[in-house]
Amino acid sequence: MNIDEPDIRRRLWAEMRSDLISLVPSLKGDERLICPLCGRLLPFQDFSLEHILPKQALRCDPAEIRKRYTQNERAGLTLTCKKPLKIRGNKLAENGCNGWKGSHYDKAISDTIKYSTNKLRSSRHLIASCVVSYLGLFKLYGYSVVLILSGAIMRRQFLFVNKFCSEFPIRSQMLLAGGVPEKAESVPDLYWSRPFWVTLRGDGQPFCNAGYRSVSVMLPLSRDPRIPISHAVPYVPSRYIFRPNFQTFID
Numbered sequence: 001m002n003i004d005e006p007d008i009r010r011r012l013w014a015e016m017r018s019d020l021i022s023l024v025p026s027l028k029g030d031e032r033l034i035c036p037l038c039g040r041l042l043p044f045q046d047f048s049l050e051h052i053l054p055k056q057a058l059r060c061d062p063a064e065i066r067k068r069y070t071q072n073e074r075a076g077l078t079l080t081c082k083k084p085l086k087i088r089g090n091k092l093a094e095n096g097c098n099g100w101k102g103s104h105y106d107k108a109i110s111d112t113i114k115y116s117t118n119k120l121r122s123s124r125h126l127i128a129s130c131v132v133s134y135l136g137l138f139k140l141y142g143y144s145v146v147l148i149l150s151g152a153i154m155r156r157q158f159l160f161v162n163k164f165c166s167e168f169p170i171r172s173q174m175l176l177a178g179g180v181p182e183k184a185e186s187v188p189d190l191y192w193s194r195p196f197w198v199t200l201r202g203d204g205q206p207f208c209n210a211g212y213r214s215v216s217v218m219l220p221l222s223r224d225p226r227i228p229i230s231h232a233v234p235y236v237p238s239r240y241i242f243r244p245n246f247q248t249f250i251d
Contacts (some may be wrong), residue, residue, distance in 0.1 A: 006071070009049055013079060014061045015034055016034055016143075020143050023244065024244050031043065033047065035081035035242050036079050036143070036146045036151075038085065038158070038250055039152070039248040040083070040250070045065075046083040047079040051074070051077060051135060052077070054075070054109055054110055057109055058074050058113075060113070062184040064184050069217075074193065076136065076139055076194075078139060080096070082097075082098045083111060083238075085100060086205075086250060087251060092159070105132070105161070108125045109128045109172060112215045113212075115179045123164065124164060126159070126175045127157065130172065130217050133219055134194070134219060136197075136198070136211075141225035144223070145221065151245060153165070153168060153220055154220070155248070160166060166213050169206075172220055176219065180247070181214075196210075196211075198225060200226060227240065228240060
């Protein structure tokens, strides 16, 4: 059974705050959180629950799966901001990143899950797949994939719904998708209950393979999140140093 929504928000807030503080101890006394999609540091009341896979995309799930797993399990939950997005004073979205994702990407994400091959031809479908895979990566590895250079690239790309920003790698501009399983038992249970997956390359390349359900993209990833971070030793190899990137692209 699902717990009440306020409790889910509080639980996610606590988990995300703990992860953020572990990486940036200086934020311990600041009762705010960084939105993974825009990078703004905002208080609790400016965040809302976000179904990473939109609810409309889950309507095609088999009846037995809908009974076995809750909608929240099948969609994946996180917190994104609901404070209006503005660039140079011009409002982009009244409900922040939550509203921007819902208005511009949720339909395209649904097309990829339902494998509507006649529709998977626009740049928006690829960008939407990269955005939701990035949120899946964040769900698995936390702020260690948000507060790095590739995280800043993804935050900027999030605002470009129909074209690729100049920093977005050409190598990542490709989408692979498969069909919807004909039977629930034809795929592992994790396909439904934990829809996001990541394959970290380990070869020093600034990319990773990531996706959801039967969709695969190659995301930019400038630092391997599995590498431990040193907070105490004054002189350490650069690969163990974490330098947070707080760059934002909106007001």
